[in-house]
Amino acid sequence: MYVIKTRKLTKFFGKRNIVYHLNLKVPEGAVYGFLGPNGAGKTTTIKMLTAALRPTYGDIEIFGLKMPEKRVKIMKNVGYMPEYPIAYENMTIFEFLIYIGRLSGLKKEEAREKAKDLMQYVGVGRLALNKIKELSSGQKQRVSFAAALIGNPSLLILDEPTANLDPLGRIELIGRILELSRKEGKTIFVSSHIVSEIEKMCNYVGLINQGRLIAQGKISELTKIEEDEYDILTSHNPDIIEFLKERPYIREVWEEDGIIRVKVELKFLDEFFLQFPKYLAKEGIRLKLFRPHTSPLERILMEKFNIEVSS
Numbered sequence: 001m002y003v004i005k006t007r008k009l010t011k012f013f014g015k016r017n018i019v020y021h022l023n024l025k026v027p028e029g030a031v032y033g034f035l036g037p038n039g040a041g042k043t044t045t046i047k048m049l050t051a052a053l054r055p056t057y058g059d060i061e062i063f064g065l066k067m068p069e070k071r072v073k074i075m076k077n078v079g080y081m082p083e084y085p086i087a088y089e090n091m092t093i094f095e096f097l098i099y100i101g102r103l104s105g106l107k108k109e110e111a112r113e114k115a116k117d118l119m120q121y122v123g124v125g126r127l128a129l130n131k132i133k134e135l136s137s138g139q140k141q142r143v144s145f146a147a148a149l150i151g152n153p154s155l156l157i158l159d160e161p162t163a164n165l166d167p168l169g170r171i172e173l174i175g176r177i178l179e180l181s182r183k184e185g186k187t188i189f190v191s192s193h194i195v196s197e198i199e200k201m202c203n204y205v206g207l208i209n210q211g212r213l214i215a216q217g218k219i220s221e222l223t224k225i226e227e228d229e230y231d232i233l234t235s236h237n238p239d240i241i242e243f244l245k246e247r248p249y250i251r252e253v254w255e256e257d258g259i260i261r262v263k264v265e266l267k268f269l270d271e272f273f274l275q276f277p278k279y280l281a282k283e284g285i286r287l288k289l290f291r292p293h294t295s296p297l298e299r300i301l302m303e304k305f306n307i308e309v310s311s
């Protein structure tokens with residue numbers, strides 16, 4: 001069953017076509033990355049999914065119910081984190097979360113307890129009595145994440161949730177998202193323009209460019225292409241370079257910023273994988289790093305679709 005399903009979802013602003021004929025399919029339990037460069041139409045799509053914006057035409061079904069007709073019923077079970085969070089600038093974090101908890105149907109005491117737990121969970125516990133307007137944009141984003149969770153929704157729609165977070169905050173949030181998916185089985189729809197983030201947290205991806213969905217599906221299936229460039233770091237880089245230069249299965253080898261880069265002859269890829277470790281073991285050389293030079297998803301985007309997104 002698809003938790004989110006759209007058919008020909010389209011939005012014009014005046015004569016400008018911002019989103020065109022989107023057929024999104026988000027399976028139950030997926031962590032679905034909505035990936036595309038700046039201005040691709042992600043936020044516009046998300047606003048239509050949450051009924052903040054009316055489509056020019058096209059259909060949206062969430063939990064099998066029609067949006068916007070069944071908006072109230074649908075949104076009871078959706079946690080939405082907008083791109084620019086929180087309008088209630090004069091409330092304290094605690095008041096704000098209780099308020100959102102009450103809106104999502106919790107009793108007063110329940111809302112207080114949940115608000116307390118969630119403030120700890122997202123790391124703003126010590127700021128509980130600070131007003132929203134006194135917070136940094138990263139702190140606001142954390143509060144907004146807590147607000148999305150307070151009604152215990154089965155679907156989370158998160159619009160660039162890591163945008164204002166520092167590097168540690170980003171890793172933490174990715175961890176939370178994985179946890180909510182694995183432990184609680186939530187379906188999560190999350191937009192980003194950063195490939196590596198999508199790769200870390202998502203198992204499905206929808207690629208949007210200039211308002212069009214150009215590919216969609218399981219990441220593991222979309223990225224089934226063979227790599228030919230690898231990054232290698234060993235305890236004896238100069239010896240390794242000499243060794244690899246002589247191998248027929250290596251097309252090129254060079255060093256960049258202390259890391260060895262090889263281009264492998266694709267038809268001999270298996271030989272590379274068999275012989276290289278054998279050589280390392282024989283010579284007692286330690287392998288510190290071995291990875292495809294570009295991530296599979298990044299490569300698909302660049303080679304198949306000619307799209308540059310941040311890595």
Ligand SMILES: Nc1ncnc2c1ncn2[C@@H]1O[C@H](COP(=O)(O)OP(=O)(O)OP(=O)(O)O)[C@@H](O)[C@H]1O
Pocket residue numbers: 013018036037038039040041042043044045193
């Ligand atoms: N209310 C509006 N009126 C006119 N144009 C709009 C409006 N809202 C968005 N746009 C335009 O629609 C395009 C897509 O914007 P959108 O915010 O959906 O992109 P996005 O993929 O979320 O980008 P980002 O990653 O930068 O947030 C942009 O060119 C934007 O200028």
